[in-house]
Amino acid sequence: MAHYIPENLPNRIQHYIDGEFVDSISGSTFDVLDPVSNQNYATAAAGQQEDIDRAVASAKRAFDFGPWPRMLPRARARVLHGIADAVEAQDSRLAELETFDTGLPITQALGQAQRAAENFRFFADLIVAQSDDTYKVPGRQVNYVNRKPKGVAGLITPWNTPFMLESWKLAPALASGCTVVLKPAEFTPLSASLWASIFEEAGLPKGVFNLVHGLGEQAGDALVKHPDVPLISFTGESSTGQTIFANCAVNLKGMSMELGGKSPAIVFADADLDAAIDSTLFGVFSLNGERCTAGSRILVERPIYAEFLERYAARAKNIIVGDPHDERTEVGALVHPEHYDKVMSYVEIGKSEGRLLAGGGRPDHLPDGNYVSPTVFADVAADARIFQEEIFGPVVAITPFDTDEEALELANGVRYGLAAYIWTQDLTRAHTFAQAVESGMVWLNSHNVRDLRTPFGGVKASGLGHEGGYRSIDFYTDQQAVHITIGDVHTARFGATAPDDAAPVVTANP
DSSP, X not given: OOOOOOTTOOSEEOEEETTEEEOOTTOOEEEEEOTTTOXXXXXXXXXXXXXXXXXXXXXXXXXXXXXGGGSOHHHHHHHHHHHHHHHHHTHHHHHHHHHHHHXXXXXXXXXXXXXXXXHHHHHHHHHHHOOOOEEEETTTEEEEEEEEEOSEEEEEOOSSSHHHHHHHHHHHHXXXXXXXXXXXXXXXXXXXXXXXXXXXXXXXXXXXXXXXXXXXXXXXXXXXXXXXXXXXXXXXXXXXXXXXXXXXXXXXXXXXXXXXXXXXXXXXXXXXXXXXXXXHHHHHHGGGXXXXXOOOEEEEEHHHHHHHHHHHHHHHHHOOBOOTTSTTOSBOOOSOHHHHHHHHHHHHHHTTTSEEEEOOSOOTTOOSSSOOOOEEEESOOTTSHHHHSOOOSSEEEEEEESSHHHHHHHHHOSSEESEEEEEOSOHHHHHHHHHXXXXXXXXXXXXXXXXXXXXXXXXXXXXXXXXXXXXXXXXXXXXXXXXXXXXXXXXXXXXXXOOOTTSOOOOOOO
């Protein structure tokens, strides 16, 4: 099959600041590759400190003097629904460009575009329905909570499902009345640039949305350190999160960080094995394995271990790896040659740490591009690197266990704690295990199916804070307590009585 290239593909990607597409002030650019051919298809403006300064100044003007933070929730909601309408109207085109830029299979990219629209609809409805706390002390006091948007939100997004994950931050930030500066991942700048026309069409005021492309150590670093940006929402790897944490501390910024994962899927002997195999295959090999919540460690109870391995490996060998634009493709090309090299290095490490059951290299029919066969390692020890470290690709480690206690020790025995997946028909075990596992989210008898009302985030090295539902609104707003006195208040009357002239006045020694 010939490599598919979308029509009207831009060869130049610019920043979007104060309602205009602009180049970097310095003229700096970087090359952007497509993951199937690894050929440069565009140059993107490489943001520097002065470009971030310009974008933040635009966002701050829009926040301080523009209409957006002062609009009624219903008026902002109409704009957000307009954004969702615009995304849905061009979801096929968005998916086409996202697939070209990321290597995600086209069917999965389409689903991500549709989820982006749903994110905006959800937060549009949420801010209209939102209520805040009021407390009364009868006859004395009424106390209520006043929410105020925090200001300019700095949003730093990853490359694995960029358009959808950008919407995940943009929607609640805008719904709350904040203005934003978005710094997308440098590997995948294409889809981020599409937001500008979508927002203009929906009527978002000028300056509310600003976009600066560039490298993390340049544009991202400048955004994190900018004194006029009071909060940072970041999704990415844990080591970068540590750097951002340290840099935010200088100005005591608000932070929400969703970081790496090495999530366990625990399959007990009483599980619905057919459903567990379907779900654990999808959970690690969908989105090319480039997902933070991937169940990349599968722990299987000993009585069903051999059967599970046989069936799982046979299915993994049948997964269709191919051109991302082919609707039959289930695993496409990894995002970038740098990431491909990283994943392949772990595949080689795994050959000495586990028993290779499937994959283990490049598919024979795809000599070019960033393709990795779905790779399955069995009998992986708890101290193995492929058990402990995030690979972020189509690679899974499978390990047996004999008791519930051993399963819990294995599940919790890594530095990460983002998600966990538990497969059992025993209701008591399911809830007991769910509450004991060290993860921010748990799915029982399911892969990752999101409810946007629930908190999303991790523990340990997997994150700081939670977003999703009202927790997102909490992050992007300040909650001000207002106390109103409606009755007499007893107050001690300091200084109301003159001191007794006969009493000695005690003064400090000079």
